Amino acid sequence: MTDVVIRAHDVHKHFRIPSAKRSTVREHFFGIFTPRRFERLDVLAGVSFEIERGETVAIIGRNGCGKSTLLKILAGIYLPNAGSVDVRAGVTPILELGLNFNPQLNARENVYLTGTAMGLTIAKLEAELGQILAFAELERFADLELKHFSSGMCSRLAYAVAFRAVRDVLLLDEIFAVGDAGFTRRCEDRYRELNDAGHTIVLVSHSEATVSDFCKRAILIEQGVIVADGPAKDVSMIYEELLAKSR
Amino acid sequence: MPNPPVSDARQAQRDFFWTLVRTDFKSRYEGTLLGFVWALMKPLFMFFVFYFVFSFIFPKRTYVFNLLIGLLLWDFFSSATKVGVYALSSKAFLLTKALFPRWILVVTSLANPLLTLLVWTITIVVVISIAHSVPPIWAILLFFVYLILLVLIVLGFALASSVLYLKYRDLDQIWDVTLQAGFFLAPIVYDISVLPERYHKLLFLWPLTPVLQFSRQVLIEHTAPTLKAHSLLVALTAAILLIGAVVFHKRAPRAVEQL
Numbered sequence: 352m353t354d355v356v357i358r359a360h361d362v363h364k365h366f367r368i369p370s371a372k373r374s375t376v377r378e379h380f381f382g383i384f385t386p387r388r389f390e391r392l393d394v395l396a397g398v399s400f401e402i403e404r405g406e407t408v409a410i411i412g413r414n415g416c417g418k419s420t421l422l423k424i425l426a427g428i429y430l431p432n433a434g435s436v437d438v439r440a441g442v443t444p445i446l447e448l449g450l451n452f453n454p455q456l457n458a459r460e461n462v463y464l465t466g467t468a469m470g471l472t473i474a475k476l477e478a479e480l481g482q483i484l485a486f487a488e489l490e491r492f493a494d495l496e497l498k499h500f501s502s503g504m505c506s507r508l509a510y511a512v513a514f515r516a517v518r519d520v521l522l523l524d525e526i527f528a529v530g531d532a533g534f535t536r537r538c539e540d541r542y543r544e545l546n547d548a549g550h551t552i553v554l555v556s557h558s559e560a561t562v563s564d565f566c567k568r569a570i571l572i573e574q575g576v577i578v579a580d581g582p583a584k585d586v587s588m589i590y591e592e593l594l595a596k597s598r
Numbered sequence: 599m600p601n602p603p604v605s606d607a608r609q610a611q612r613d614f615f616w617t618l619v620r621t622d623f624k625s626r627y628e629g630t631l632l633g634f635v636w637a638l639m640k641p642l643f644m645f646f647v648f649y650f651v652f653s654f655i656f657p658k659r660t661y662v663f664n665l666l667i668g669l670l671l672w673d674f675f676s677s678a679t680k681v682g683v684y685a686l687s688s689k690a691f692l693l694t695k696a697l698f699p700r701w702i703l704v705v706t707s708l709a710n711p712l713l714t715l716l717v718w719t720i721t722i723v724v725v726i727s728i729a730h731s732v733p734p735i736w737a738i739l740l741f742f743v744y745l746i747l748l749v750l751i752v753l754g755f756a757l758a759s760s761v762l763y764l765k766y767r768d769l770d771q772i773w774d775v776t777l778q779a780g781f782f783l784a785p786i787v788y789d790i791s792v793l794p795e796r797y798h799k800l801l802f803l804w805p806l807t808p809v810l811q812f813s814r815q816v817l818i819e820h821t822a823p824t825l826k827a828h829s830l831l832v833a834l835t836a837a838i839l840l841i842g843a844v845v846f847h848k849r850a851p852r853a854v855e856q857l
Contacts (some may be wrong), residue, residue: 375768427697428854442697451719455625464621467614469696470607513695 356551357364357402357425361434364395364420394420396575397434404440404519407552409562409583410557412588413573413597419524421572422446425553426522440551441518443469447525454498456577458489458589461497469516475548481517486537494588507534514541521545539565561589608725612697615754626710638714641673648787656789663726663816670718671813675752675806676777680709682756682771683763686850690835690857700850703754712749719745726817737816744813747835751805754835754842762848764856784810 370388373379394417402408410418424436425430426444435570451463459547462483462519466476476483484490488505499506507530530538556562562569569586571579571593579589628631649665685707686693686700693700723738733741763769784806790798799806808831812823 363785374766376766376772377768379766380646427636428694430851444695446694453621455626456621460617460621460624463617464614465692465695467617468692468698470698472606472609472612473613473617474609509695 355401355405355437356404356440357553358436358437358439359399359401359421359425359434359495360399362395362398362421362424362431362436363393363433363529364417364424364429364431365391365393368392373545381582393575395424395431398572398575399434399439400570400577400580402551402553404530404551405420405549406548406568407566409555410553410555411557411559411562411567411587412555413594416469416572417575418557419447422522422524422553422555438520439521439526441470443517444522445510445511445513445524446522450502450506452500452505453486455496457494457496457578458484459493460501461508461568465509465512469513470518471516479528483508483511486514486541488534503530504588510538514545517545517550520551520553523552559590562590582587585589611698611702615702618702619709622706622710623713624773630790634701634732638717641669641718644673645669660730660787660818661789663818664720664728664789665787667813667817668721668724668784668810670715671748671806671810672781672784672786673718674711674715675748676781677714678708678752679755679759679773679777680770681707681711682752683773684754685760686853686857687760687763693854694857699836700853701757701846704760704846706754708749708752708756709761713744720740723817730818733817734820737820738823738824738834740816742811744809744831746814747831750807750808750835750839751809754838754840757839757842761853765849765854780804780806783807786810800831806836808834812830 365387368391370384373382398417398421410421412418420429422444423446424431425437425438426446427438427441428444429445434500453464456464459480462480463473463476463499467482479481480493481490484493487504487510489504489508489511492500492504500508502573510530537553552566554561554565567585568581569579569590570577571586571590574591578593579586620636621699627637629814645666648669651666652663681723682704685704688707689703692703718739719839723733723741726733759773760767783804785793786806787800790801790807790811793801808827812827814832817822830845
């Protein structure tokens with residue numbers, strides 16, 4: 352019996368890019384008589400696939416092909432304009448836009464805040480706080496306010512909390528893009544641990560190497576549609592050809 | 599890997615709620631009790647200034663209590679709706695991390711002003727009991743009902759403004775101006791009888807006015823407003839809350855796309 356956890360059916364997503372951005376009431380008010388033109392940017396044009404429980408899937412493609420948008424839709428952070436996404440499991444996203452914190456709170460409070468937002472209880476977070484801080488190599492800075500953290504420290508902390516909070520499905524954007532070699536290796540170890548424990552993992556990348564190393568299956572997206580879907584090795588070969596052609 | 603049991607998810611959501619309340623308190627008052635006490639001083643300071651000036655204009659003995667109640671409710675209304683505007687934008691870092699019910703951010707943003715309101719409410723009831731006369735139990739209960747209605751009104755404003763602010767980034771300035779006008783549209787520092795009767799109805803549309811007048815009536819004069827007056831206040835509250843909830847419900851799912 353197949354156990355589908357994510358089913359995307361004919362997902363469309365476009366953004367309307369205005370010729371002039373209006374972000375205040377004043378601009379809207381005084382702009383009544385100067386109509387704006389909207390340029391429609393189609394990012395996803397009918398994407399369908401199914402992902403089964405325990406699969407490791409890479410979504411690959413060139414910059415701007417829509418892969419990160421797709422991941423945000425799977426995470427429920429963006430809504431599709433048409434089509435449907437059916438996710439039948441708890442999802443934990445680690446997206447590039449989700450790496451910041453409340454700068455006025457210290458590391459410990461930020462861990463509690465984001466951890467509970469991601470569905471962990473305080474009791475569990477208290478028990479695992481040491482582990483989380485150790486993962487991010489920030490044990491000494493538990494009581495330091497985040498405004499004194501570097502961006503690298505913030506990212507490491509974000510990864511550490513999210514990796515601890517993983518529910519059934521993990522969504523990763525540009526995996527392991529932060530930290531030094533040691534931190535990257537800890538992320539990779541944790542990744543394999545989650546994979547072995549039966550978690551479903553979907554990651555986005557534009558590098559073929561990550562894809563064949565970390566995933567069994569890959570989906571190649573080009574100009575908003577799926578052009579290949581299959582074993583990671585085969586799909587990344589197609590991707591390489593595609594890159595070579597466009598060079 | 600199975601989902602965590604449902605009770606765990608419930609507990610996590612409750613923990614999230616209280617962590618938001620706690621961390622809001624911490625970052626607002628820098629974690630000190632002194633910071634909180636300092637915030638309590640603001641309406642008190644306002645009170646002394648207004649009392650000094652306006653007691654010459656309104657020499658009635660009950661003016662001092664009317665002013666106290668007025669400034670208490672006003673302080674809550676203005677500070678709570680002000681933080682409400684930023685309820686979502688100030689928590690952008692959470693919105694992009696996880697999918698939780700977005701209204702939690704709006705409700706918890708009101709916790710700090712609510713705490714101030716509670717402290718002042720108790721103080722004022724005690725002060726009125728000592729310096730004026732002890733209000734009957736039903737009057738105090740009605741006063742609390744009015745406060746709850748006021749909180750619901752503020753919630754309606756906060757739901758709408760928090761999600762609209764993401765699209766209209768000058769909404770906070772517009773609200774500041776509205777509040778300055780609103781301060782004089784409600785009979786806070788003056789007695790409503792100084793205005794011609796025909797304007798009273800209009801004034802009562804500004805939701806602070808009925809809450810204010812009813813509270814004064816029960817606490818100071820120990821008489822209850824009519825059933826009709828009560829129904830109108832409840833209807834006004836329900837309308838504001840409903841509009842806020844509808845706007846929020848329509849816009850919140852796409853909130854993150856506007857960050």
